[in-house]
Amino acid sequence: MLTSGWKSVSMVDVHGKVTFTLWLCGCNLKCPFCHNWRIAEGLDCFQLNKKALLDELKSNAFLIDYFHVTGGEPLMQWMELGSLLAEVRFIDVPVSLNTNLTLVGPLDRLLKAGLVDHVATDLKAPLELYGLPEEPAKMLWRLFLRGLEVVSAHGVPLELRIPVARGFNSWPLVEEGIKRLDTDYYIVLNPIAGKPLTNPRDDEWCSDHCWPEKEIKKLEDRFKALGISVYTNHFTDAAKRFNRKLYK
Ligand code: SF4
16 A cells, blocks of 8 residues: 555644544545645655554554544555554554545445544535546536535544635535535635645645635634534734735
C-alpha cells in the first residue's frame, strides 16, 4: 500500500479528537485548492511498512480517539486498506475514514464489514471544486450524494467539511447535500487558504478564490438558523495580510 507517512498523535485532523493519522496516496479528483496534491498524485510516496505502523499504533492506542486514514483518497487502495483495518480491529481503536465519498462501492464494503466508525468528507460546492470538466463533475456530485446516503444507512457519524471558496454561492448544493443525511453529523467550515499557509495545486485559481470572508459568515448564519452544529477553522489575520500582498 502506498503511503506518504503517518503521525502518531495529531490534534488537527478530526474536530475535537486526538488521532493517529495515516496518509494514503492517489486520488480520483483534481481539486484546484488541494494542498495534498503531491500525495494525491502519488509523489513522495513509498510502500507502507504495516508492521511498523501497527506497532506504533499499539503503543499510542491509549492516547487516541481514532485511527484516522486520509490522503489523497484512501479508497483508491480499498482492498489493502480493508486488510489493514481488519488488523487494526485487534488493537481495539475506533477507525475514522476521510474520503471524498465518490468511490461508493468500496466505501459500502468497508462499512458493511464493520471496519469504519466515523467518516469525514468534503462537500465540494460549486462543482468546479472537483477540478474536472462539467459532466464528470456532475456525475461525481451524484456519487457523493449517494455516498452520504450510504453513510447514513450504516448509521456512522459524519464530519461534513465544507471547503469555502471566495466568490461563490455554495448554499444550493450544501442544502441538497444535508437533505440526504440521516445520521449524526456536524459541519466544519474550512476557509480555503493559499500560500504561505498551504501549497494549493492551482495558484491562479487560488488568486481568484482563496481567502473567503463574507462567504464564511453567511454559511455560519445559515447553519445556526437551522440548529445544525457548525465549527469554523479560522486562518490568522497575519496570514491573510501576507496573501493580499501575494495575490492582489
Ligand atoms: S482535496 Fe482531497 S479529493 Fe481533492 S484532489 Fe486533494 S486529496 Fe483528492
